[in-house]
Amino acid sequence: MPNTARMTVRALRSLAGLLVVVASILISGAQPAAAHPPSGSVYVYASDVRVRTCQSTSCDLATTERLTRVRVQAYCQMDGGAQGRVTDGPYTNTYWVQIITPGRTLGWISAVFVSGGSNNSPVPGAPVYAPGDADVDCEFI
Numbered sequence: 001m002p003n004t005a006r007m008t009v010r011a012l013r014s015l016a017g018l019l020v021v022v023a024s025i026l027i028s029g030a031q032p033a034a035a036h037p038p039s040g041s042v043y044v045y046a047s048d049v050r051v052r053t054c055q056s057t058s059c060d061l062a063t064t065e066r067l068t069r070v071r072v073q074a075y076c077q078m079d080g081g082a083q084g085r086v087t088d089g090p091y092t093n094t095y096w097v098q099i100i101t102p103g104r105t106l107g108w109i110s111a112v113f114v115s116g117g118s119n120n121s122p123v124p125g126a127p128v129y130a131p132g133d134a135d136v137d138c139e140f141i
Contacts, residue, residue: 038073042097042125044114045069046088051107053098055080062107072099074126076138077111085120086110092119097126098138106139 049067052059055078075098085094095111117123131139 007076032036032136037126038075038100040074040125041071042074042099042123043069043071043108044113045115046113049109049113051099051105052096052107053107055084055108057110058083063101063103063105065101065103065105067109067113067127068138070102072101074099075106076129077122077126078129078138079122084110086112088112093117093123094120095122095128 044067047066047068051065051067053062058138077095077097078095080096082094084096085092089110093110093112095117096108097111097114098106098108100106111117111123114123114125116125122128
């Protein structure tokens, strides 16, 4: 086989291998790695807490995974305002915490389901982000 033909065959094999790797990543649903590590952790005391794509119950679910009495890694928390308010019995909170689920999905949960804190206040374990804040990192998705 001429030298040019061998190089073409090698290039095609390399390309085929790369395509197999890319296809396996896409099929597995792997998410890209976060740009920085989580800032802390929070304890979800409630059962069947849904993880959202943004700071409101009207946002889509980030995953079908539900959180029940588990500690999760947290990036930050933000005040969702009146639109983000969640009430559970005597508790109410407008803050939302950005977390990584045990299944490695990035999303938001209402602070009303996190231990600590007071009504309509941040919870301990994650820094509070405000728009324009350069000192607190949220992973915006």
